[in-house]
Amino acid sequence: MIRKKKQEAPDKKMHPLIGVLLFLISLILLVITGPLGFLYGLFHSLFKRGLTGVGEYLLKIAISVDQLGNVLMQHLLNLLWIRKGGYPFGNRDETISSALGRNKKLGMLTGFGKFIDGFLDMIDPNHSLNSIDYYVEPSRNLIDKLGWVYVVDKKVLCVRSRNKDLFYIPGGKRDKGESDLMALSREIGEELQVTLKPESFRFLGSFEAQADEKPPGVMVRIRCYESEFKGELKPASEIEEMKWLGIGNKDQVSAAGRLVFDYLKQEDRI
Incomplete structure (x- = not known):
């Protein structure tokens, strides 16, 4: 298991039990403080910038959830959406759509992956390609x-x-x-x-x-x-x-x- 202390710095190993403990603490904090923080954030954004502020606040949350999904579902997505040798899902600084777009450029999507990409394109043309984040944190891939x-x-x-x-x-x-x-x-x-x-x-x-x-x-x-x-x-x-x-x-x-x-x-x- 690794922990990134600073962007551009090398990964450092840490004990797996520390990772488990930190995960449990973060989960408890999310369940207890998450709803309160979300409601406060909505009202704060609304009063400060109106509906524009609310939209921007929710977009930030959506991107963060997408990044979480990229880590949470990485093994399943790597199995179902890309061929062997494709750019792997799982970078914690990257969204699912960004990794999908990279594999589309490489021609490494499976049939299922192409279906998902096509569905997203129906909603938002060139969604995955436009979602590629060129400022994503460097990794081994x-x-x-x-x-x-x-x-x-x-x-x-x-x-x-x-x-x-x-x-x-x-x-x-x-x-x-x-x-x-x-x-x-x-x-x-x-x-x-x-x-x-x-x-x-x-x-x-x-x-x-x-x-x-x-x-x-x-x-x-x-x-x-x-x-x-x-x-x-x-x-x-x-x-x-x-x-x-x-x-x-x-x-x-x-x-x-x-x-x-x-x-x-x-x-x-x-």
């Missing part, structure tokens, strides 16, 4: 990375690590306590020996795909930024090769990188 997108003359700067075949968007993972800006600046300095200019940072988007060289169902999410830089681009550290690639070369890029290329193509930038 969701690798969280940062990427620096630099485009010149319709081509994207890409790098390839030693003993790897595919190129990827420069960047990497955060260290504990780092912001996106701090982590990406450090990674780019280590990989390409240049200094990103903080004042020019601009968020481009989040892109998610099956992680390369990982078991099926393990996803990688890249939060991409653009930025100007100081210095001369030179491969360093574990980087074997630096290359400018256009849309016609996207087959040389990682799966998540290909999504970045597709986005840039839609924007008529490559």
Whole structure:
């Protein structure tokens, strides 16, 4: 059993009996204080913001219940809704609809899963795809990375690590306590020996795909930024090769990188 002490921090083991005890305490608190807190929350929201406030309050509860269901029913959903190798249900920071959407993108839904997804689409078109949460807490099945997108003359700067075949968007993972800006600046300095200019940072988007060289169902999410830089681009550290690639070369890029290329193509930038 594990306990997450802080987002982005590694999981730490804890005694199973502590988990059982904490579950029982939380259940008792919910039964005793839950109804009182719910009623107070309704009236507080109503008096503060009217029906809009009530709607927002109930939506937050609905999302929390959905997240609880994702944990509570994870084993059953993994059995009935997705094929072997799919993105597993069970991340406590994620809703059922979000995990359903990820498996839809991967093409890993079973017949039953497709039926559920189709039913939700009748109520809310593209419900599961629109529900994918790109800010969900990283887990063993969701690798969280940062990427620096630099485009010149319709081509994207890409790098390839030693003993790897595919190129990827420069960047990497955060260290504990780092912001996106701090982590990406450090990674780019280590990989390409240049200094990103903080004042020019601009968020481009989040892109998610099956992680390369990982078991099926393990996803990688890249939060991409653009930025100007100081210095001369030179491969360093574990980087074997630096290359400018256009849309016609996207087959040389990682799966998540290909999504970045597709986005840039839609924007008529490559």
